[in-house]
Amino acid sequence: MTRFLRQQAICYWLQLKILTTSAFEGALAVFFPLMFATATLLVYRVRGDADALQYAGLGVAIMGMWTAQGVVAASLLSRERWAGTLELVVAAPTSFSRILVPICLAMSTIGIYCVVATMIWERLVFGIRLEIASWPLFLLSVLLTGVTLALVGFFIAVTAVRYRTAWSLGAALEYPGWLLCGFVIPLSALPAWSHPISWAIPTTWGMDAIRSAASGGSPWGDLAICLAVGAAYAVLASWLGRVLVDSARRHASLALT
């Protein structure tokens, strides 16, 4: 167990190093969530409704996390494929899931950074002071939302093992995710048929937990569902990882060519 944790910790740290040492990508990671947040808050500010701004302020903070993790996860293995390291990590005796989880957790760290950066931006540029009734519960909710989003990222990433063009899945998920997770538009405003899709995404429950923690309610119920759905993604991704790696070995799609 100690060895497993050590392996996960070292792989997480080194993957975080890879993600944070590019000045160009670092600048984009700062720029994009802030621009999306700016556009959203400018729309919400028109009516001058403080409650609506509070609602949107919380939502855009998590929206950046969705973009930083969910979308990037799809291109994660494509990047490994381009670097020629995908075959090497697949050929390692360590299971593919154990290799992917620390990578997704490293991305989750970037996602949590996006939350913090967006909150500071809201305060400095828009003067929005987010009212948080319970900071410990709020931070816990953000953290667990980040972790479960890493598990969704893990699920998205494994599909890229089999299909060389699966990276495009991330871009396709970005904007629907903003709507379906209820970041800036309440789920009740969406058609009823879309609700089951929203409920199948742990981030929807994480967002609810964050709002509950901020407004003084109990986030525990939403957090429990968020964790359960996230765990289901992890189990599914773990199984899918084995199946798709075998499929990739059969169809020769691990290499770039």
Next chain:
Amino acid sequence: MPAVEAVDLRRSFRTHSGAIRRTRKDVEAVKGVTFSIEPGELFGLLGPNGAGKTTTIKMLITLLLPTSGTARVLGHDVVDDVREVRRRIGYVFGGDRGLYERLSALDNLRYFSELYGVAPREQKQRIGELLELVGLTGREKERVEGYSRGMRQRLHIARGLLHDPDVIFLDEPSIGIDPVGARELRATIGALTAQGKTVLLTTHYMFEADELCDRIAVIRSGEIVAEGTPQQLKQGVAGGRVLEVETYGVSDDAVTAIGGLAGVRSVGVEERGQLQVLLVQCDAAAEITQSVLARLGDVRVGRVATREPTLEDAYVELVSGS
């Protein structure tokens, strides 16, 4: 028990073409390859691009599933005992890719040490030894993106040896390396067999194969067309000679005409800038120099010489199918 054993190994790929009317085509990349490598042996797999060398290696290292046939590494089946095979093998390929550019050499080795199950207690010492072996001590904290191709290749070798594998697969490791780097690399590869490692090496450089390999298999269009020691392969073209003629502007018709001369086994043309060297393999007793020069007609001719066949001549004869 052989270290590596492939029996009637086959692999085909399905390719698609066309956007609206999709047509499928099955391409057989490896067509029933059979060979075995004894423990401690350095075995060379030679062949032109697209001959099936890398596909064969990828089946042996569990990255590709064979379409049919069996392969075992140290007694473990490459399809059924994937994890056991992976624990015991190292894989190194040539070129710039296969490393994390933004990490230092040290961090790359630390990362792969974790993935390849090197015991935490042994990691530091093992990485230090390997950096020393490949001559990267002192440069290990620099990011890989600033490394030369030769340095990257040496780092690849260190990565492949991290978990002290018994069998090492080297897929064109010296590609693109300068002569000094290639010489150092050959010394490193030679040292591996001195340590009792089994090595499967693919290369395009015949002198490299000649210098390093205990045995060689030549693969052409997915099939092994010859197997033996470098000496045995050379003897395959022995009893013959090679006539080398430097020409300037030799035509295809002239080459074809020379190929038809009595006693000529094969004809090849090697481009060297503006110069073309005609390599005519012929029977030892055949007196073909005058006939060859006559077929060249008005083509300007430089040096003309005869020599004993080399491994490269044997290779050219084998892969050209003559």
